[in-house]
Amino acid sequence: MKATLLRRLFASAQAVPDPDLQAVCRAIVEDEKRLGHTKLADELELKLAKTGAAHQVPDTKKASAPIRKMAPLPSSRRDSAPLVQVLEHDQLRHHMVLPETIEQRFFRIEKEYAARSRLAKFGLQARQRILLYGPPGCGKSLGAERIAWATGLPLHKVRFDTLISSYFGETANNLGKIFEAAEAQPCALFLDECDTIARARGASNDVGEVSRVVNMLLQLLEDYRGDGLVIAATNHYESLDQAIYRRFDEAVEIPMPGIVEIARLLDTSLSALKVSRKLNLEQFAASLDGFSFSEVERIAQNSAKRSVMANRKEVTLEDLESAAQDVKRHF
Numbered sequence: 472m473k474a475t476l477l478r479r480l481f482a483s484a485q486a487v488p489d490p491d492l493q494a495v496c497r498a499i500v501e502d503e504k505r506l507g508h509t510k511l512a513d514e515l516e517l518k519l520a521k522t523g524a525a526h527q528v529p530d531t532k533k534a535s536a537p538i539r540k541m542a543p544l545p546s547s548r549r550d551s552a553p554l555v556q557v558l559e560h561d562q563l564r565h566h567m568v569l570p571e572t573i574e575q576r577f578f579r580i581e582k583e584y585a586a587r588s589r590l591a592k593f594g595l596q597a598r599q600r601i602l603l604y605g606p607p608g609c610g611k612s613l614g615a616e617r618i619a620w621a622t623g624l625p626l627h628k629v630r631f632d633t634l635i636s637s638y639f640g641e642t643a644n645n646l647g648k649i650f651e652a653a654e655a656q657p658c659a660l661f662l663d664e665c666d667t668i669a670r671a672r673g674a675s676n677d678v679g680e681v682s683r684v685v686n687m688l689l690q691l692l693e694d695y696r697g698d699g700l701v702i703a704a705t706n707h708y709e710s711l712d713q714a715i716y717r718r719f720d721e722a723v724e725i726p727m728p729g730i731v732e733i734a735r736l737l738d739t740s741l742s743a744l745k746v747s748r749k750l751n752l753e754q755f756a757a758s759l760d761g762f763s764f765s766e767v768e769r770i771a772q773n774s775a776k777r778s779v780m781a782n783r784k785e786v787t788l789e790d791l792e793s794a795a796q797d798v799k800r801h802f
Contacts, residue, residue, distance in 0.1 A: 477503075477511070481518040493519065504623075544627075545648040549641065552633040554649050555660075558626040564613055565620035568728065568736040568764070576723050577614065581621040584700065598720040600692055600701045602665075604708040605725035608763025611704035612663055614725060619659035624699050627658040631667050639680065642668070643687040654697035665703040671712045685712050692718035730756050733767050737791075740771030744778060745785040755791055762798070770794045 481496055496519050503512035545554040569577065583590065583597035590597050601618065603611040619626040627649075634645045646668070653660040662668075672682045689712075695701055703719070705711060716722065728736065734756035746752070759767055773794035778786045 477515060478518075481515050543652075545645070545652040547633050547636070547641075547645060549636065549638070553630065554633050554645055555627040555629055555652075557658075558616065558619070558628065560620060560623065560625065563616040563620040563626060565617045566739060567610060567613055567617050568732050568739060569610075570726065570729070570732065573723065573725060576721070577618065580618060580721060584622045596720075599699075600695065600719045600721075601703070602716075602719040602722040603702065603704040603725055604722065605706070606727055606763065607706050608765035609725045609727055610764040611706075611725055612661075613764070614723075615659065615661045615663070615702045615704060618700065618702060619661075622659065622700065624657060624659040626661055627653060628661045628663060631664070635667070640683070642680070642684050646684065646687055646691065650691040650695060650697075653699060653701070654695065657697060657699040659700045659702055660697075662701070662703040664705060666705045666707045666710050669703075669705075669711050669715045671710060685715075689714055689718060727761070728764050728767065730760055732764075733759050733762065736764065736767050737771050740768055741775060741786055744775050747785045747787045750786070750788045750791070755788065759795065766798050770798055773797060 477499060480499075496515070500512050500516045500519060503509075503515065544557065546552060547554060567574075567577075580598050580601060584599075587597035603614050605611060615628075616626060629649060634642060634649070636642050636645065649660070668684050668688055670681070670685070672685050692701065692715075708724075730753070734753045737752050737756060759770070762770070770791065771794075774786055774790035777790045777793060
């Protein structure tokens, strides 16, 4: 039924050269793409293209339709510094190696987002506010990027260096701007190290401004009605304010990798190069038990660089062992 009505609307746009109507049609096409209705979106986009060609006016003196601009990014009132860093789709990392149970939880979040309109018809809400927690280097930031990549949303990473201000009330005001912008322009809003602004209230070193910021965050999370996602991450799950937990639809603990995940990560990270037949990745992975995902990834990348710089055709055990020793020196 909806598709039939949209086709009739686009047929009207073809018959009537109205710039405002064409702007609405363009917005509908983009919305259908976001919903994953690619076949219908392509069909409507073709009709819209024909509409533009049919009503093209060669007279340059005639006014053209206004160009729609993207919503401006939120910025600090005091110095106009951007409050978020934007990572577009092609900048996002998305290859993750996770235990099967955690992988399924990520997949469920992504699948529900794609089906959010269908769920809404039955009065159901897709998971929209996600909390990722675990030890440093376990892959929380990568997880946020992966969710953004899978849902087709740009990642807006909150910049705490500009968000937090020493001036009374300005941090809460900046936080409000960030959420307002996220509702105006669908995105995956990422609050990395969210414990910076979400620590438990009432601590011995607490000050009034801290409580105000936490209260503001609680209210913004509860009131969020955007078409995107809010993703928060922390290394200090236990230090978050108790009320924060209830504001999230899903809290996913990302564990340190086991030997199986380490071997898979090494294999994936070295897939662009040939690996020596003498090298047993599973056996080498056992020697990295206790390393984080980011450390294993660094070892794989450094061993690959070592092999390429030596003009060798394959990665050897010596390359990996040398890279592992370098990482051990720093951690």
